[in-house]
Amino acid sequence: MKNINISIVLALFLFTSCGEDYLSPAPTAAVSAGGYYKTEAEVEAGVINMYDGIQGINSTSTNDNHGVQVEFYLTEMRSDNTRTKNGEGEPAQFDNFSVEANNGIVDDYYRSFYNVIFRANTVLENIGAAESKAAQFEGEAKFVRAYAYFNLVRLFGDVPLVAGLIAPLDTDTQFTRVGTSEVYSLIVSDLETAVANLDNTYKNRASKAAAQGLLAKVHLTLGNYSEARNLCEAVVGSGFSLEPNFKDVFFSEGNNEVIFAIGFNGDDTRDSQNYSAEWLNAVGRTAGVNYVTAEAVAALDAAGGNRTAYSYRQDAIQSEQNQVVKYIPNGDSSLGIDATSTDPTLAGNDWIVLRYADVLLMHAEAIMGGSPNTTDPAALSSFNAVRERAGLTGVADITKEALLNERRVELAFENHRLFDLIRFGMAQSVLSEFAANNGYSFAATDLLLPIPTREIGLSNGLLSQNPGY
Numbered sequence: 001m002k003n004i005n006i007s008i009v010l011a012l013f014l015f016t017s018c019g020e021d022y023l024s025p026a027p028t029a030a031v032s033a034g035g036y037y038k039t040e041a042e043v044e045a046g047v048i049n050m051y052d053g054i055q056g057i058n059s060t061s062t063n064d065n066h067g068v069q070v071e072f073y074l075t076e077m078r079s080d081n082t083r084t085k086n087g088e089g090e091p092a093q094f095d096n097f098s099v100e101a102n103n104g105i106v107d108d109y110y111r112s113f114y115n116v117i118f119r120a121n122t123v124l125e126n127i128g129a130a131e132s133k134a135a136q137f138e139g140e141a142k143f144v145r146a147y148a149y150f151n152l153v154r155l156f157g158d159v160p161l162v163a164g165l166i167a168p169l170d171t172d173t174q175f176t177r178v179g180t181s182e183v184y185s186l187i188v189s190d191l192e193t194a195v196a197n198l199d200n201t202y203k204n205r206a207s208k209a210a211a212q213g214l215l216a217k218v219h220l221t222l223g224n225y226s227e228a229r230n231l232c233e234a235v236v237g238s239g240f241s242l243e244p245n246f247k248d249v250f251f252s253e254g255n256n257e258v259i260f261a262i263g264f265n266g267d268d269t270r271d272s273q274n275y276s277a278e279w280l281n282a283v284g285r286t287a288g289v290n291y292v293t294a295e296a297v298a299a300l301d302a303a304g305g306n307r308t309a310y311s312y313r314q315d316a317i318q319s320e321q322n323q324v325v326k327y328i329p330n331g332d333s334s335l336g337i338d339a340t341s342t343d344p345t346l347a348g349n350d351w352i353v354l355r356y357a358d359v360l361l362m363h364a365e366a367i368m369g370g371s372p373n374t375t376d377p378a379a380l381s382s383f384n385a386v387r388e389r390a391g392l393t394g395v396a397d398i399t400k401e402a403l404l405n406e407r408r409v410e411l412a413f414e415n416h417r418l419f420d421l422i423r424f425g426m427a428q429s430v431l432s433e434f435a436a437n438n439g440y441s442f443a444a445t446d447l448l449l450p451i452p453t454r455e456i457g458l459s460n461g462l463l464s465q466n467p468g469y
Helices: 040-055 067-074 104-125 127-156 171-175 180-197 208-222 225-236 246-251 294-303 356-368 377-389 400-410 417-423 427-437 453-458
Strands: 258-262 312-314 322-324 351-355
Touching: 040 067, 040 104, 040 127, 040 258, 067 104, 104 127, 104 453, 127 180, 127 208, 180 208, 208 225, 208 258, 208 351, 208 356, 208 417, 225 356, 246 351, 258 356, 294 312, 294 400, 351 356, 356 377, 356 400, 377 400, 400 417, 417 427
Parallel strands: none
Antiparallel strands: 258 351, 312 322
16 A cells, blocks of 8 residues: 555555455556556556555554544544543543644544545546446545545545645645535535445445435535435435344444445454554553543443443453443453454454444434424434334433434444534533543634644645644
8 A cells, every 4th residue: 555645646556455345366566547547447446445545554653544543533532432541642632632733643644534535536537447337436436535525624624625636736726725615515516426326235335325324424514404314214215224233233244234334354464453452451552542431431331221331341451441342353252252353453343434323313313403302203213223222212202412322322432422512513512521520621623633734844834724723
């Protein structure tokens, strides 16, 4: 895999495989993008390369692009769900809302996802060579580009909008931040194309349902509730279902609840991940991150049901600490969970981006709209289906607070909590209280991350910084 910063917009490609759903064998030699894409198979290699960029590199080097493997720092650890074990080092900046502009993890994620955008734009630039699969590959590329921009715009606010391959000296496009409304316009357009062009063949590649579900979340973020409801109902009618056993959602990969996941292969140095090893004690390079907060423990315990045991567990080494159970790489015999690799730092746990329970809860949210509660039968049906799978009794009235809490306990540690708080308009109050209770200092400006110092330096001052940094 070759790292391509946003400042290097046209370079050599190095392709690698990305799991069982992907090309095998994959080309391994660096070649010129301009001279490579001549056949449908070669364009598909570029398509696979997009997912490889999201997957990221499993390494301990701070110079590599780790893709989705570092996303939990920027999301869960900036919410009231998780923290570092010891409150030490650069990761602790996410705990206490003191992220600095030169934070290497923020820089890693920023350049990783602009690299993904570059890969998607490269596919779109060469789509003419795709022959009979041109529409499918266009849909996949636009889904991936929209997914990357949706994450970036929510994390950083106004960002540079690179909607195609550009000359290396086109610094205005590379480094000029555009308004969020313009970024969202591209996201919506890209996802609409993906919905039109794709079917539901894949779970580790883009699909129609994945595009519909992601677009529904985009419309909820924008306050377009009727559009979101229609999209959720389209997914509900597509044949997905809740897994009867909550554990199987995470440890029986490719199950019927998963709509879109990033694939990883255990014991494969190229296609494994080490993020879940970092969540353990004394395993990995920065072991002891993404530990469960007391607030999240209390929420899960209060909710009850069968999700709690498969959401967090007591640390066997430090009993006062609690670890995330979802995605544990080395298994847990007491929970009936098998290891996904012989080495936890070469784990094979897929990362679930979108699953059916999320869509059901979005469906209830879309029906509720801006109201404080709803008794709508369709909303209750979706909401109660999630609760009943958890072994809980259904309700006759859904409040905004109940829905936010249900999303917290159902989707705990899946990188949704921060975005949910922001979308529900509760981030300021919830995170201010959380910070005060834990000796942190939270301000509204902490809801956006800083533009990385390195990018501002490369831009020669064209890139502006977010307030508060």
